[in-house]
Amino acid sequence: MSGVTVGEDGIGRCAWGTSTAEYQAYHDEEWGRPVGDDIGVLETLCLEGFQSGLSWLTILRKRQGFRDAFASFDPSAVAAYGDADIERLLANAGIVRHRGKIAATIANAQATVRLLDEHVSLAALVWAHEPRAQRPRRGGDALPASTPESTALSAELRRRGFRFVGPTTVYAAMQSLGVVNDHLDGCGFRAVAEAERARFSVPTTTS
Numbered sequence: 001m002s003g004v005t006v007g008e009d010g011i012g013r014c015a016w017g018t019s020t021a022e023y024q025a026y027h028d029e030e031w032g033r034p035v036g037d038d039i040g041v042l043e044t045l046c047l048e049g050f051q052s053g054l055s056w057l058t059i060l061r062k063r064q065g066f067r068d069a070f071a072s073f074d075p076s077a078v079a080a081y082g083d084a085d086i087e088r089l090l091a092n093a094g095i096v097r098h099r100g101k102i103a104a105t106i107a108n109a110q111a112t113v114r115l116l117d118e119h120v121s122l123a124a125l126v127w128a129h130e131p132r133a134q135r136p137r138r139g140g141d142a143l144p145a146s147t148p149e150s151t152a153l154s155a156e157l158r159r160r161g162f163r164f165v166g167p168t169t170v171y172a173a174m175q176s177l178g179v180v181n182d183h184l185d186g187c188g189f190r191a192v193a194e195a196e197r198a199r200f201s202v203p204t205t206t207s
Contacts, residue, residue, distance in 0.1 A: 003138070004186040011188040022060045032193035034178035034200040038122045041177060042112050043073040045157075046105045048173045049164030050096045058096070065094025070105060075116070078109035104163035111161035124203040125160075127179060129153040136185035143182055146171045 004012045007024075017027025035041060047066060051059045059066075069092050071077035089095065089102050112122050129149045137143065146154075146167035153174070154167040175182045178197060183190035 003141075003184050012186050013189065014184050014187050017187075017189075020057060022057060026060055028189055031176055032178050032181050032183050032189070033196050034193075035176075036123050036127070036200065036203045038075065038112060038116070039073050041123045041126055041173075042075055042108060043067075044173045044176050045162070045165060045170075046070070046073065046108055048169045048176070049104055049108075050098070050101050051172070052101075052164065052169060054096065062095055065092070069095050070109075073109075075109040075112035078106055079113045081106045081109075101164060107161060107163045108165075111157075115160065120205060121203050124205045125156065126153060126174070126177065127202045128205070129156075129174070130179050130202070134181060136190065137182055138185050141184075144171065147180075149180075150174055 003015055005015045005018045006012045007018060013024070013027060017023050017031070035044065043066075047059050047063065050066070067073065069089055086099065086102055086106070090097050090099060095102075115122055115125065129152055131147070131149050150171035151167040154165050154170045157165040157170065171180075174180050178193060178200070181190060181193045181197065183193055
């Protein structure tokens with residue numbers, strides 16, 4: 001099947017998930033699995049923002065560096081970062097040194113704290129935009145860059161003060177977080193993600 005590659009273990013995978021060891025581990029163990037905690041959602045949104053214009057492989061290889069630099073994406077801790085922290089992070093080779101994206105991560109943490117102050121969960125806000133129906137994508141199907149749901153979520157996040165959350169970035173986060181399941185029909189991990197979604201309790205609007 002076009003778009004699906006069968007590995008030496010006899011399991012079909014989305015072709016992108018076979019190109020490097022890092023991609024295979026991410027594809028098999030994380031991509032499309034539902035995430036329902038605010039810290040995990042914030043991390044994914046911020047890392048997808050850092051990925052803009054770069055390879056996701058670059059982000060994966062620096063992910064621990066990002067976690068170390070941004071207090072494991074604890075929103076309260078990152079929200080307190082100031083100008084001195086931005087300068088410190090611009091000298092940190094363990095992350096992508098982009099002033100705008102660093103500032104956006106701090107702004108996103110601050111926006112998350114404001115949500116929590118209103119007893120609103122960031123994860124619930126994201127999951128409220130889960131598509132009602134999802135059909136399996138086949139190998140010949142072109143994955144969309146964005147969807148009506150990601151466009152709506154992008155607008156809501158920006159209204160709430162989040163940055164670097166355009167519709168394409170948000171759609172990539174929705175794929176990663178399991179809000180959509182874009183493992184191809186024929187990929188052995190599509191059913192795994194579906195089973196996890198069936199057991200998953202969608203977060204509520206209050207934290």
